[in-house]
Amino acid sequence: MSNDAHFIEGLRSGEKTVLQEIYNQFFAKVKTFVLRNKGAVTDAEDVFHNALIQIYIRLKKRELEIKSSFEAYLFTTCKNLWRRELNKKRVTKQEVVELEDKETENAFALLEQEQWELYIEKFQLLSENCRKVLTLLFNGTSYEEIVETFSYSSKVVARQRVFKCKAKLTKLIQGDAKFSKIKKL
Template structure:
């Protein structure tokens, strides 16, 4: 049995020793991420706990298939939950928002995770060039830098390439049955 299978089965059954191992092996990385991104240890604990609950629910209700390692999936889930928390905090500084109950909050987090998984799945289907161009763009690289990296003749060419890659990604996502289901929610 692989470590991933061991962790997944232990999480599904609620095996205390496996849950402790998951915490011992993976919490430090999550804590470091949260602390480096304007959080406290209690925030990291909440995010980690909520991520485990979210994964457990998805494993039980939707027959979740984890295509990466368990650690990578757990960490990505934690990062997405923490980013969501940061966005909520930023919004509350500027306006009053209604409080949501935990079930509603978990449902939104689960929906965001499903959207992220669909995005990643379709992103991997793009050409290597498109993946590189979009990754640079999404990480804040300027069009001038993209022109230099790919030896494009101008920023117009770089913008056209980005547009075509985004359009291809959008078409792949919207053409998937999962997109229609997520969109209805």
């Protein structure tokens, strides 16, 4: 049994030794991420705990398909949960407080995770050039730098390439049956 399968089965069955292994192996990375992004150790513990609960719920409801590694999946789940938490804190600071129960919060987090997984799955189907162009763009690279990197003749050409790549990605996502299911939720 692979390490990933070991973690998944241990989580599904609630084996305390496997849960401890998961914590020992992966918590430090999540803690570092949360601390670097305006959080405290208790925030990291909450995010890690909530991610494990979310994965457990998914394992109980249906088969969970992890395309990368358990570690990458868990870390992405934690990052998404922490991002949601930061967004809630930002809203709270603006004096707009919306109370949500934990079940609703978990449902939203699960939906967000499913959207992210669909995006990554379809992103991988793009050409290498499109993946590189969009990665640069999503990381805040200017069109001037994209022109330089790919030796395009102008910013107009770079914008056209970005548009075509985004359109292709959108078409791939919207053409998937999972998109229709997620959209209905």
